[in-house]
């Protein structure tokens with residue numbers, strides 16, 4: 145299996161090189177050349193297996209022998225042993241056909257832990273094998289940063305730099321990023337929004353001299369290994385609801401389009417998924433795009449689900465590549481237009497292909513608060529604002545009599561102010577994080593400018 149870039153002008157790479165590369169050298173995102181196929185029988189055989197066992201059965205197709213099976217299994221086992229629930233990602237029933245897939249039992253209470261705990265181990269393994277070091281950079285709207293810092297803290301072969309938008313993440317998210325005592329961790333508040341952080345990360349990758357000097361690597365969902373790890377829970381959830389002999393729908397609170405793209409990948413691999421529903425908050429660029437065929441930035445608004453306050457949804461590029469029949473020139477011209485004018489049009493055939501696979505809806509902040517309140521009253525279940533965005537949109541898109549799973553992407557205690565104002569409950573952090581808000585903070589603040597960030601990283605990275 146090799147990996148090709150959505151922009152078609154970078155060399156195809158094997159799994160390990162794609163893992164370390166993050167973004168392709170032509171600015172594109174890596175994807176497997178073809179989708180591995182699982183038959184219905186293969187999928188039935190996943191029944192009764194543990195999460196780690198299923199992960200191995202899925203991920204081996206993407207790793208394709210580049211890491212020996214026994215080593216891959218060990219990494220998977222260690223990654224999922226960090227989760228505080230025996231099922232790793234338990235499925236909770238909240239209505240006759242309504243389910244919530246709890247992805248927040250990892251160390252930082254967000255779905256990002258599922259991929260990040262494995263990614264750190266995979267990178268460490270490949271770097272050790274090659275006797276190399278790397279400089280990891282990541283942009284975060286709040287959750288990726290904490291998960292990455294937790295997963296990479298103290299690892300000898302990497303220094304990690306996380307850029308977060310100053311004042312735009314929740315206090316719990318900020319403290320998770322800024323209270324690490326590990327010397328290889330650098331949390332950096334940028335004077336800008338998440339899109340500024342993400343743009344700077346991508347510009348750094350496109351600055352080839354800098355990229356090579358510090359041996360840059362990325363842990364955002366631009367990195368294929370992030371997506372691949374997230375494919376697994378679509379299989380475990382569907383299988384536990386009768387898949388592949390019954391179709392299951394999923395609604396996914398969406399920002400950077402990584403999590404829902406993983407659902408699309410599961411479907412392409414043969415998992416019978418009925419509806420795949422994109423749920424956005426007031427920053428509804430994806431819902432608008434599906435309706436109008438025009439991807440158009442309109443400025444970001446701060447909401448109660450800050451991790452989804454995103455306009456430039458980086459994995460949408462992977463979907464465009466697919467929708468245009470894997471034609472990289474169509475992706476290049478869409479991305480050039482986005483850069484130049486903040487918008488691009490999707491051709492009718494490609495839009496039709498997208499609409500065949502996805503539905504979309506949005507929840508306003510009021511609807512999110514109402515959903516938290518109503519779900520609590522009706523079922524006793526407490527949602528975080530991101531998951532509530534999903535539940536609201538799921539209710540509008542469920543097919544009667546057919547199971548609908550909403551991905552619960554964060555624990556409510558990460559967003560106590562929003563949860564309290566919606567329903568009066570102040571959700572407590574789990575015991576192992578009880579002292580989090582009293583831990584000392586350590587971070588730097590920089591202007592949202594490429595040069596300032598490159599200078600900072602150049603001064604602190606040990607891979608120079």
Ligand SMILES: Cc1ncc(COP(=O)(O)O)c(C=O)c1O
Nearest residue numbers: 287398399400401402403451553
């Ligand atoms: C809690 C939470 N929910 C949903 C999302 C959206 O996920 P994605 O960016 O993969 O679409 C994010 C971050 O991106 C998140 O942190």
Ligand SMILES: N[C@@H](CCOP(=O)(O)O)C(=O)O
Nearest residue numbers: 284285286287288364365451
């Ligand atoms: N919501 C994310 C934004 C970055 O997304 P990623 O999946 O591309 O890492 C966050 O919490 O940081």
